[in-house]
Amino acid sequence: MNISTAHRLGTPDVMRRYPVIVGEATIIGYVSRWHRTWDAETSNGVHRVGRPPKGQAGDAWAARWLAEEYAEGRIVPIAARSAELDAVYGPAPLLDSRLPDTPTNRQRAMEVWALLAAYAWTPRGGYPGSDNLMLLRCDLCGALVARFWSKLRGRNGNPPSPGARHTGCLDAAEVRRRVPAYGPAS
Numbered sequence: 538m539n540i541s542t543a544h545r546l547g548t549p550d551v552m553r554r555y556p557v558i559v560g561e562a563t564i565i566g567y568v569s570r571w572h573r574t575w576d577a578e579t580s581n582g583v584h585r586v587g588r589p590p591k592g593q594a595g596d597a598w599a600a601r602w603l604a605e606e607y608a609e610g611r612i613v614p615i616a617a618r619s620a621e622l623d624a625v626y627g628p629a630p631l632l633d634s635r636l637p638d639t640p641t642n643r644q645r646a647m648e649v650w651a652l653l654a655a656y657a658w659t660p661r662g663g664y665p666g667s668d669n670l671m672l673l674r675c676d677l678c679g680a681l682v683a684r685f686w687s688k689l690r691g692r693n694g695n696p697p698s699p700g701a702r703h704t705g706c707l708d709a710a711e712v713r714r715r716v717p718a719y720g721p722a723s
């Protein structure tokens with residue numbers, strides 16, 4: 538099945554990473570070239586899309602793959618990030634410097650980060666434990682916010698409420714539409 542989703546390529550950054558955009562400005566991933574092969578950065582990590590068929594532009598071809606993944610609900614939007622910004626700020630560290638660097642804390646931080654990604658958040662600081670503020674970027678609207686993990690996770694095995702992301706975010710129905718992890722409205 539070939540699902541087509543309206544999408545477009547944005548302006549590439551200094552490393553020639555093209556954002557793939559749906560709607561007004563929602564980035565669902567980046568495509569870039571490595572020799573003749575095209576790669577896609579997604580909420581699920583980096584995926585090797587491959588070589589485009591002869592005569593097809595690789596950027597548009599790789600972008601189409603990303604749009605299909607998005608349409609199928611296998612990926613969620615990701616935070617806007619450019620090679621320029623990464624060069625200045627670097628990726629966030631795994632642990633807050635005040636949290637003891639133990640195997641248990643590292644394991645916990647990895648689990649929390651995987652869940653944050655599923656709910657369309659990108660950590661902008663190290664994991665501080667569940668009851669301290671953590672700096673996050675909202676992948677849906679780009680806002681930089683400080684939230685407690687204990688307030689972001691759901692309760693009793695249920696997903697969190699999509700209306701409780703942060704003040705000024707998209708409305709709950711739109712959040713649910715874009716982030717499959719929230720599940721259907723009850």
Ligand SMILES: [Zn+2]
Nearest residue numbers: 675677678706
């Ligand atoms: Zn938001």
